[in-house]
Amino acid sequence: MEESETIVILGAGIIGLDVALVLSERGYGRYVTVKAEYLPGDSAGTYTSPWAGCNFSAISGSNPNELKWDRLGYAHLTKLASERPDEAFVQRTPSTEMWDEEVPYSKIEAMSEYLEDFHVLPESQLPKGVKHAVSFTTVTINAPKHMEYLYRRLRDQYGVRFVRQRVSSLQDAFANPATRVAFNCTGNASRSLPGVEDHKCYPTRGQVVLCRAPRVTSNIMRHGRDYETYVIPRPGSNGNVILGGYMQRRNSDCATYSYETKSILDRTRELSSEVCQEEVEILAAFAGLRPSRDGGARIERENISVAGETRIVVHNYGAGGTGFQAGYGMAWEAVRSVEDVLRQLKNLHPRPRM
Numbered sequence: 001m002e003e004s005e006t007i008v009i010l011g012a013g014i015i016g017l018d019v020a021l022v023l024s025e026r027g028y029g030r031y032v033t034v035k036a037e038y039l040p041g042d043s044a045g046t047y048t049s050p051w052a053g054c055n056f057s058a059i060s061g062s063n064p065n066e067l068k069w070d071r072l073g074y075a076h077l078t079k080l081a082s083e084r085p086d087e088a089f090v091q092r093t094p095s096t097e098m099w100d101e102e103v104p105y106s107k108i109e110a111m112s113e114y115l116e117d118f119h120v121l122p123e124s125q126l127p128k129g130v131k132h133a134v135s136f137t138t139v140t141i142n143a144p145k146h147m148e149y150l151y152r153r154l155r156d157q158y159g160v161r162f163v164r165q166r167v168s169s170l171q172d173a174f175a176n177p178a179t180r181v182a183f184n185c186t187g188n189a190s191r192s193l194p195g196v197e198d199h200k201c202y203p204t205r206g207q208v209v210l211c212r213a214p215r216v217t218s219n220i221m222r223h224g225r226d227y228e229t230y231v232i233p234r235p236g237s238n239g240n241v242i243l244g245g246y247m248q249r250r251n252s253d254c255a256t257y258s259y260e261t262k263s264i265l266d267r268t269r270e271l272s273s274e275v276c277q278e279e280v281e282i283l284a285a286f287a288g289l290r291p292s293r294d295g296g297a298r299i300e301r302e303n304i305s306v307a308g309e310t311r312i313v314v315h316n317y318g319a320g321g322t323g324f325q326a327g328y329g330m331a332w333e334a335v336r337s338v339e340d341v342l343r344q345l346k347n348l349h350p351r352p353r354m
């Protein structure tokens with residue numbers, strides 16, 4: 001009990017799970033407890049991860065950090081798609097992405113270095129109104145099932161503990177005096193959680209439609225000035241597809257609307273010849289809140305005072321619309337920031353000799 005709370009991760013969305021995974025892969029799983037109000041398998045308006053589309057795409061920003069996190073994330077997800085696609089619910093999928101506006105050249109160049117089968121489409125092949133388009137092999141992810149896979153793997157293979165608990169402040173992460181470091185992976189809650197209260201955080205609402213359309217096998221996205229339309233086949237779901245979507249900044253409404261569902265169906269039929277030719281059966285509409293942040297995600301080590309003592313926190317939140325594609329890279333960076341603390345742990349709790 002004491003040993004397993006040496007490292008506490010607040011939050012069991014994809015960001016917290018990826019931190020637990022990176023720690024576990026480096027041999028620290030037995031020191032980790034994940035504490036969260038919602039755990040994989042749950043659904044709630046304030047728990048974003050189960051609602052994700054979900055794929056790897058070019059929607060992330062183009063600063064060096066975001067490019068680096070994406071690259072690490074792509075390597076991680078394609079490895080899973082090669083080694084255990086069915087178990088992890090991750091699959092390689094052909095993808096086309098189109099933009100109505102200019103895309104920073106540095107971003108396209110960075111992507112072209114590592115995305116499999118990457119091509120820039122010639123101008124002659126672009127639909128009306130599209131300025132740029134690329135094709136590549138992406139990874140599609142069944143978000144809720146992938147989270148349950150991570151949960152089982154972390155618990156059964158690496159000995160990570162999961163505790164359902166709502167904390168009332170960041171300082172609560174240190175309720176056990178044995179806790180040496182806490183990772184704050186609370187997503188949208190970082191705006192209001194006492195001890196964090198980061199007013200740069202805001203939600204970006206998205207409605208999506210879950211459909212059964214087994215003949216849709218390609219990922220396709222069109223990024224417009226004021227719209228976002230996409231089709232994402234869902235691995236391991238017997239032919240389900242996510243149709244989207246919306247990017248509504250500073251909107252925290254978790255309700256779904258039939259006029260938005262209609263707009264999504266109209267737009268995706270126009271975008272994808274596969275959807276257009278398919279008898280699409282609507283199964284459900286969902287709305288989720290991406291944890292966005294002015295200036296991008298925050299990955300930062302900080303000393304805080306708890307009952308008069310200095311404690312180490314690593315913040316890792318604000319992933320916006322890229323938590324699944326960038327989460328592993330973000331986790332890698334968050335864990336690297338406490339390398340010095342981690343090195344001491346194995347001396348602190350040596351394994352008993354057999």
Ligand SMILES: Cc1cc2nc3c(=O)[nH]c(=O)nc-3n(C[C@H](O)[C@H](O)[C@H](O)COP(=O)(O)OP(=O)(O)OC[C@H]3O[C@@H](n4cnc5c(N)ncnc54)[C@H](O)[C@@H]3O)c2cc1C
Nearest residue numbers: 011012013015037038048049053055167187288323324325
């Ligand atoms: C419609 C939609 C489509 C998307 N599509 C994609 C996509 O295609 N690709 C992609 O990469 N990303 C996509 N995203 C974005 C992705 O879902 C998010 O970036 C990601 O889920 C954020 O994860 P998180 O762990 O930060 O937050 P969350 O999943 O919200 O997890 C937060 C965790 O913190 C816990 N918590 C919060 N407050 C407390 C407290 N006080 N005490 C204890 N626990 C607490 C919660 O219970 C939860 O466990 C999409 C999102 C939406 C909404």
